[in-house]
Amino acid sequence: MQKIDVCLSPDLIHLYDLVGKAVVVVDIFRATSCMVTAFAYGAVEIIPVEDVDVCASHREQGYLISAERNGVTPAGFDFDNSPFSYQVDRVKGAKICVTTTNGTVALRRSVQAAQVFVGAFLNISSVVRALKAWAGDAIVVCAGWKGKPNLEDTLFAGALIDELVGQYSVADDAALMAWKQFNVASSDLITAVKHSSHVNRLLGLGIEKDITFCLERDRYDVLPHLQGDKLVL
Amino acid sequence: MQKIDVCLSPDLIHLYDLVGKAVVVVDIFRATSCMVTAFAYGAVEIIPVEDVDVCASHREQGYLISAERNGVTPAGFDFDNSPFSYQVDRVKGAKICVTTTNGTVALRRSVQAAQVFVGAFLNISSVVRALKAWAGDAIVVCAGWKGKPNLEDTLFAGALIDELVGQYSVADDAALMAWKQFNVASSDLITAVKHSSHVNRLLGLGIEKDITFCLERDRYDVLPHLQGDKLVL
Incomplete structure (x- = not known):
């Protein structure tokens, strides 16, 4: 298996x-x-980079640029780190360069994998379909918060395992714990994450509607994947 | 708080x-x-070291020596990594040098803390009492398995939090997840760990009775702590 x-x-x-x-x-x-939201709104390419200056320099090459550090956006960037900021017309056909505190780091560190998919609750069924079509083993890489595990990424990993058991078996204790964590929380993810430190940090930034939106399942049927150093559909 | x-x-x-x-x-x-078992049986000092050869060299200085790598004991050591091997007369009054795959690494990496306690289900109430008497913050450092998180250490962390809420608040998502994990499993820890990869690895070594023993709560009322590079009571 x-x-x-x-x-x-x-x-x-x-x-x-x-x-x-x-x-x-x-x-x-x-x-x-x-x-996922950006691709659903017509973005054609996203380059994830680890450095804010490298990200900013992509503007000269025709990219829209997006940056986040510690939950907030430095001045001069086109998008902040809210999925709502990508729900605009100019995303259609755009190439975007993105840097964030955690997510882009996780992407860049995953490059030696055979396939790197971008997962979220928003496109979880697209991820499930891809992993059901995949013949090898799979690893969910959680971005966490500055190196520390976080609840919401772990819950997503557990939700994915929950859809794949039967075809996949759980490889190790971290996967087992993620799955168990999800099973306990699945009936009401929003309440489950309310006590999360990361969520409280974000609520302090006034982005409650982002939290609710990001926990919604299958709003979009897109599956970005890494091709070289770029994300494409 | x-x-x-x-x-x-x-x-x-x-x-x-x-x-x-x-x-x-x-x-x-x-x-x-x-x-914890060794101290309960009268050991007066345990030195945790990371290297098997360093451990072996302590014999010349009057130490009994104990080593484990990948769950098994190299030849020529006094104890293996079973709590039953310490339930013998010669442990009384002994100084012991120990090296293991995970636990001694976790101890050596914790030395900059103000206090380092040795925790297990076997002495959990002793740990709880010490943390209730402590005035500052606390961190549970799980040894895991070769760097990866494991279920049983996480469950212990959750069990400890469960005893301390009220005086302590949960600092971050890892603590929150450990606590939740324990709450789900607490009525039957043995069944909970049965699907754990680490436990299956150990069961392959034929140590089922060790598993049951190590999940027993409060068999011993001892609290080893680090003093310099040595564990003492």
């Missing part, structure tokens, strides 16, 4: 052999939710 | 500021369960 594992933080990725595997990178609040 | 956090793996310890805090190091299967 195929195996599915969960890496709870990019700081643990050195412990996982990604070669030949399908990786799903997830940063529910809010990088991968934003990326 | 005091805060309690959980570091799910020694490979994440760089993300936690241990200075001025009380740390509880836990390696349920089986390093800290063995240490």
Whole structure:
């Protein structure tokens, strides 16, 4: 049987052999939710980069630019890290360069995998379909918060496992714990994440509607994946 | 209110500021369960070291020596990594040098904390009492398995939090998840860990009775703590 594992933080990725595997990178609040939304609104390419200056320099090459550090957006960027900021006409046909505190780090550290998909609750069924069509093992890489595991990415990993059991078996304890965590929380994810420190940090930024939006399942039927250093559909 | 956090793996310890805090190091299967058992049987000192050769060299200095790598004991050592191996007369009054795959690593990486306690289900009430008497914040450092989080250490962290809420608040998502994980499993820990990869690894070594023993609560009323590079009562 195929195996599915969960890496709870990019700081643990050195412990996982990604070669030949399908990786799903997830940063529910809010990088991968934003990326999925951007592609749903017609973006044609997203380049994730780790550095704010590198991101800014992409404007000269015709990219729209998006940056987030510690939940907020530095001045001079086209988008902040809210999925609502991508629901605009100029996203259609756009190439976008993105840097965020956690999500882009997780993406860049996953490059040696055979396939890197961008996952969020917003496109979870698209991810499930891709992993059902995949013949090898899979690893969910949670972006976490500055290296620490977080609840919402772990819940997404558990939700994915919940859809894949039967075809995939749970590889290790982190995956087992994520699955259990999701089973307990699945009937009401919003309440489950209310006590999360990361969510409280975000609520302090006044983005309650982002939280609700990012926990919505299957709003979009798109599956961005990494091709070289770019995300495309 | 005091805060309690959980570091799910020694490979994440760089993300936690241990200075001025009380740390509880836990390696349920089986390093800290063995240490607690050894002190309960009269050991006066345990030196945790990371290297098998360094451990062996302590014999010349009058130490009994104990080593484990990948769940098994190299030839020529006095104890293996079973708590039953310490339930013998010669442990009384002994100084012991120990090296294990995970537990000793977690201990050595926790040295900058103000206090480092050795925790296990076997002595959990002793740990709870110490943390109730402690005035600062606390962090549970889980030994995990070769850097990856594991279920049993996470469950212990959750059990500890469950006893301390009221005096301590949960610091971050890892602690929140550990607590939730324990709440779901608390009525039957043995069944809960049966699907754990680490437990299956250990069951392959034929140590089912160790598993049951290490999940027993409050068999011993001892609290080893780190003093310099040595564990003492």
